Amino acid sequence: MGESFQKLNLTNAYLFAAAMQDEEICRNVLEIALNKRISRVKAHVEQVLFLDSEFKSVRFDVYASDEEEVSYDVEMQNDDTKNLPKRCRYYQAELDVTSLRPGEDYQQLKPGYIIFICSFDPFGKGRCQYVFEEYCKEADIPLGDETQKIFFNTNGTDTENVTPELLHLFEYLKQSTEEVAVRHQDEKILKIHERVKYLKRDRKLEAGYMTMEEYIHQEAERRAKLMAESMAESMAESMAESMAKSMAESMAESMAASRVAQNILALLEDLGTLPDQTKERIAKEQNEDVLSAWLKLAARADSIEEFQSKM
Known part of the structure; x- marks a missing residue:
């Protein structure tokens, strides 16, 4: 089961995207990241469920543009997919x-x-940021296409040309408490934290997160079921194939039901103490x-x- 919504840090792509939909928060993050003044931004989040072979990744792109008609694409990246360039x-x-x-x-x-904000070092040089622009190799002449690709490494150790405010942002992303x-009384960080606290009280947002987590677990269980069925076919010489498949399906269904029951109980914990009888009923369903x-209903x-009255 995934991490509790209440305990998420801002490195979580779901929570980060939710916070960045607030245009003031988006502007503050961009100002800290780029170390420049931005008067106003318009932001929206485009969600793409992007699952790798082990069902680890979820992509939430944050698109923004400012009054000077500069476009920004920001993504929180926790898995090194080796394809960022x-x-x-x-x-x-x-x-x-x-x-x-x-x-x-x-x-x-x-x-x-x-802009990629990574919880790993994408180029292995220990730097906190890697900024790429187009240049002529022979004459070191900028191409002038007005684009930049920026990779931030929240665990970097080489802080050259990095502002203290950016390092504080990295701290807060990793531990959003x-x-x-x-700690450093940065006005922008404090504003971001107020928004994060508000978001963590949003029951609909929490339910959305748990639904997403449930989907990922269901996909993983579906893969496990397919693997179990494949194993059952290879074991057909020593036991009846139908019995093996039935066992695999029963195990997968039981795992899926148990996962949903855990999510229901997690939501109800926020509301108070649940009677043991009701807990048992949910667990056995x-x-x-x-x-x-x-x-x-729990959400x-x-x-x-x-x-209890409606279940």
Whole structure:
């Protein structure tokens, strides 16, 4: 089961994207990251469920533009997928296609930043940031296409050309607590923390996170089921194939039901103390439709009593 929503840090892509939808928070993060003044931004989040072979990754792209018509694509990255340079190329193409209208001259293309905030070192040099621009190899002449690809390493040790405020942001991203937020009394960090506290009280946002986590676990269990069925087929010589498949399906269904039951209990813990009898009833339930209905009810309920009366 994934980490509790209440304990998430801002390195979590889901929570980070939710916070960045607040345009003031988005502006503060960009100002700290780029060390420049930004008067105003418009931001929106485009969610793409991007699952790797082990179901570890979820991508939430944050797109923003400012009053100077500069475009920003920001993503929190926790898994080293080994493809970030090519993804930068693709994301820049996406920004360019959407910013140039039919018939407009190429000079109308907006300046663009592709920004990855990584919880690992993408290039293995220990730096806190890696900034890439297009240059001529022979004459060191800038191409002048007004694009930058920036990779931040929140665990970097080489702090050359890095502001203290950026290092504080890295601290807060990794440990989004009151203690870290107030440590250096940075006004922007404090504003970000107030927003994070507000988001963690949002029951709908928590339910969305748990639904996403449940989907990822279901996909993992589906893969486990396929593997179990494959094993059952190879064991067909020593036992009846139908019996082996039945066992695999039963195990997978039991695992899925147990996962949903855990999510229901986690939501209800926020509402108060749940009677043992109700806990036992939830834990023993195997019907997927019933568990799904209870999960939605737990996300909407305002009290244990309300949940019990409607379950």
